[in-house]
Amino acid sequence: MNQKSVAKLVGLAVVAALFVVACGGGDKTASNAAKNTTTTKSSNAGKAPKTGPGFDGTTIKLGVITPQSGAIGKIVADDIGTPMTSGNQVYWDSVNANGGVAGKYKVSLETADSQYDATVGLQAYDKIKNDVAAMQQVLGTQVLQAMQPKLKTDQISAGPATLDAEWTNDPNLFPIATSYQLLSINGIDYYIHNGGSKTKNICVLAQDDAYGEAGVQGANYEAQKAGFTLKTVQRYATLTDKTAQIQALKDNSCDAVLFVATLADTKAAIQTAIQLNYTARWIALSPAWLPSFVASSESDASFKTYLEQNMWVSSTGVDWNSPVPGYVQMRAAIAKYAPTQQPDPYFAYGFQQARAMDQILEVAVKNGDLSRAGILNAINGVGTLKFDGALPDFFYGTSVATRKQPTPATIFSIVAGVPQGLKTLSANYTSAAAKTFKPAG
Amino acid sequence: MASTLAPPPAADATDPPNRSVLEARARREIRLFPTPSYWVGAAVLLALYLVLPLVLSDLWANVLVLAGITAIGGLGLNLLTGYAGQASLGTAAFVGIGAFTASYLGRATDVNNGLGQPFVVYLIAAILVGAAVGFLVGLPALRLRGSYLVIVTLGFLFVTTYVLTQWKTVSNGNLGAPMPVGVQIGSIDFTSFDVFGMRDTPLGRNQGLFYLVWIFVAITALLVKNIVRSRPGRALQAVRDRDVAAEIVGVSLFRYKVGAFVVSSAIGAMAGVFYGLYIQYLTPNQQSIGLTLSVQFLAVIIVGGIGTVYGTVVGAVIIGGLPTIINEFSNHIPYLTASTVSAFQGIVFALLLVVTLLLEPWGFAGAVRRFKTRKLRRTMVPGSAGSTGATTG
């Protein structure tokens, strides 16, 4: 190849490049989103809602970013992600059977695998974002944190599948349930007024990460408001030996332990307590609980007994067989669309999360705008998210500033044989401290 | 072999080596683009660089941005491992160090006590911090070889995540820290790149980052290439091939082993800055900046080619693109369900690594070089058929 033809080729390439620049490809959705914002205000009710990515005028497509596979992702998927997504799906199946949102717009879910990894999660997001109007579910704190700036840019709303209090402050997110901090506050407070007292030794055993911090923050707040000091706060790195921490709890004669763990560590912690002959009132936050701990036949008998005798779970919601309308509806939907579904707290969460999305979409339809910006606006028009007793109602008001996190937690005891292994001790329990708690900005 | 040492000048039939002829040849040989085909290649790459972000979907732009970041870090690691022969599992640590330095300096002052500095400042700072830490890590390398060094760098990786987690001012501890948001150089905002007003709407963040990251891939590749084609690069390779002999010809092991760590760590930290910009929020733990990430970098240089510059970039694109390709085509691969995709990706990744090491230990570039050497040997060295191949060793 001689010099002349090389020069020709280079020239051609550059010309081609400039041509494409002028014609434009790339991120069309950003431009659509931008255009949509400008026209949102002029829309009015009654007419067909404005379309946008993920809404073609008949079907609303929602995204689910959840682990489906991966080294850690698989475990999270099996125990949490899969039942939660199934909860989303069963809810929408029942709504679609009645015509869909506002009786006419069917909803479909598009799931992308995050492998419980922020990098993969971002790619999952980029993969489906152009197809969806909003994110029904984003699971995993690190995955969601990496996604937050993009949600803002793309004007996409998302349902967080973790209970960090900070989600309340993000206008793109619509949390639905009591935060970890409040679960801690209420859990300890319930103990003080039911069997324990302020003079007992109250301690914390927490995972050393963001979730653990949230639990400890709540415990500190409750201690300050109720007027006692935490005897000791023990932390552990996930999947490490907990002998030293449990021994410390024992040495401090802790009567009650707020247990801020995930289900990966619950068994090891309790087995260590049994090994060290240590008995206390364990108040576990909901992520530490898995129904199969007491359901499966091969589980270790001493472990089961210990849980039944010593553990409470501070969570939200009610007994699986509760007569509240929210659960009646859920059980009916399960019977119809997922008859094999076992009672599962994460399924219930996913079901209610879809219910919240439904309420937001209804508002969007009423506003005549099912574009992303329209859905984002609808969050502020929903007023209060209502769950018919399945969860405490969540006051949203007109902006993130007016959102008020629900304060009640439900305290369960553990009973093998009942659905989810959970039996309500006190439904929707709210402590004095919980009413004044404000999540840090 | 015939007469070895310079025979008497009169007996020499050919012309004596003429200085200017030799000089011209030297000039030709050390050129970056010695033949026209290299220029064509460069032009094609330039065209691709300009065009790709305009036509790529967000997903593929994302994948290529990440591949570019891996290429930068991989270039640094290749200098250390491929050229200087010092195996390290610590690359992810430098990515973390770079990312958090950038975060602390670059995030806004009202976000976790950030310092709100511009891109150029936090980029340079991260490079300097990476170089300084690299110096400290390089010191033990003077005494440790092979397996020991691998384990010590693994330990360094764990220590780094620990220190970062404890240093709450910088990393915000367990909660993690947001990375700097905007990237502005002069008046160009790479997160919303408007191609000099030629489009009615600016490009997306992924596409903007593509332009930013890949220009740095090119700069890094050029700098690394310059190092390896000049005196320090030869010294590094000498250390790799025979360290005691290298020392005897005058190569200071201290300067070059530690130097390799310094340069490679600085480049790793630079990759970290871009990783931060890409991921936007980072928590200092094993999951985000751990062994998996380090192995990823090693895989890039193995698959692309140990001890080559362009191979590293090719390797980064292969390793970066493969999972997404598998994911995109997972519907067409029988027996592959949503829950086994990542296991399948893992198997393909591991097999790629193992098979490359077994069949083509010098990776993609090795295959290319093997082809070239075969030609070379045929023309240059008759009678050396029994000797070992150039690409083994």
Add this chain to the structure above:
Amino acid sequence: MTATEHAFGSGPAGTPPLLEVSEVTLRFGGVTALSSVSFDVREGELFAIIGPNGAGKTSIFNCLNAVYRPQEGHIRLDGVDLVGKRPSTTAHMGVARTFQNLALFKNLDVIDNLMLGRHHIMRTGFLKGMLWVGWAKREEIRNRVRCDEIAETLGLTPYRRVPVGILPYGVQKRIEIGRALAMEPRLLLLDEPVAGMNLDETEDMARAICQINGELGVAMILVEHDMHLVMDIADRVLALDFGVPIALGPVDEIRDDPRVIEAYLGQASTPGPGAAS
């Protein structure tokens, strides 16, 4: 042999020696590898060290290169003690070496191996190298030309860009000499340069050694099994036996020294041309 006369002429008695080794003792654990070895090498001299296997010849080279650190004694090059220095420093001070079993950088091509010989002469570091244009490029070209000249002298030009690992043994030997020459040494250490060579090759190599010594005036220490070669070209000889110096002096004296003869007859192989090491 003209080289012999030349070498004698260039080292007038009275001037201080280039290299002065005094009372060097080297031990590994309980084994004494060198015991009180003393000798000196004058400017331009061709000095040889002989002795049976395990006599400690290579150990001396390793001490001169600061690879080993003798427990006792001094090694002075131009009055500067080499004991305790880094090996790379000895290169800077003008010591070059070829190895008994070859120590080339086999993944690099011939020119790069020669260029490594010029490492201590060149100045481009990481930063200048990174920037390339200007200084680094000029230095590179300048030294490359010099290496090409050396390659030409040694008949290595056809293999310039071939990785040395795939080249035949004899060529590799020459590359090693070329690398040592590229270092522009004042003292060249040759460790069995003709080991494994046939008669023709040996003669070529001998001619080369004399030429380097004679025309370039480089002082040399030659460690060699081939007694004929040593006797032909060396100026003075040190004979070692199990680390102990047994004789030191001009070739003629050593040839007839009874202790040397005994040490050599003590071992099975008779020294002679072409004796394999």
Add this chain to the structure above:
Amino acid sequence: MVLAGVGVVLLAILVFLAFDGPQKFFTLFAAGIALGAVYALVCLGFVVIYRATGIVNFAQVGMVVFGAFVTYNAVYTWGWNFWLSMLFSAAVLAVIGIGFERFALRRMTGKPIFSIILLTIGLYLLLQSLIGAIWTNAKDTIPNPWIGKTVSLGSVNILQVDVVTMVLGAAVLASFFALFRYTKVGLGMRATAIDQEAALAQGISVPGIVALSWAIAGAVAVIAGTMLGSGATPKVGLGLGISAVALQALPAMVIGGLDSPIGAVIGGLVIGVAYEMAVGYQTQYIPSLGTSGFADVLPYLLMVLVLLIRPSGLFGTRDVQRV
């Protein structure tokens, strides 16, 4: 000398802590020994391969996890007896080990050491990914005879499964000793470890020895993996937590000396005890080091300390540098 000093200081710290609160101390000490036994078992597998080939074999980590799952499969899915399952798994992993050697590692002779190490990392990742593809729905523990059972030693309770681990660790060490000392094969293995070429010259079948070493490493990996999967301390159960524990054993191996079986066991115990002590006392005495995580890096810090004093570890053979 320096090493003895460090040892005395560490011992003094232990004695001080023992008097500070005996109950806590001995509980932690017992946990540390239990943890150490697991590390020791993992390290013994590393050591066998290091002696035969001179590389740190990361594939061992994968073999440990994979071995646990194979045992699980036999016990849970096929309902086999626990010991029989473990034996079966040991056979499977021995075959995998020999396969790795025959089809992968053997082809790498003479390649740069980092390439070989990277190959073993590749094999580790391969095994780990295979687990994800094969056992998509595994339980969290291998059913075993000791679930929830403890034995009391004074006031200290020890899990029975930990006792079994310690006994198995001791048994493996003893059989290594017997093998190396009293059998011809063992003699060959020792010769190979010292100098492969010389061993070859003596008529020892080095390839055979290397293959055998891989088989042994596979079998030892199964013991480590199975006990971890059965809930031995640190109670990670059956899952990828096992590979995290196995990786944690690397510093123990360096501390003991890469080629010394007794070093592996002592290194393992040192790291195990140091780990538990760090978790138990660091937040109390040196709170500035953070709420957790220090214990995880302590093994590596100890390792660097030992390397500074003795570059070949406590019991390792010194590496001779050649020109």
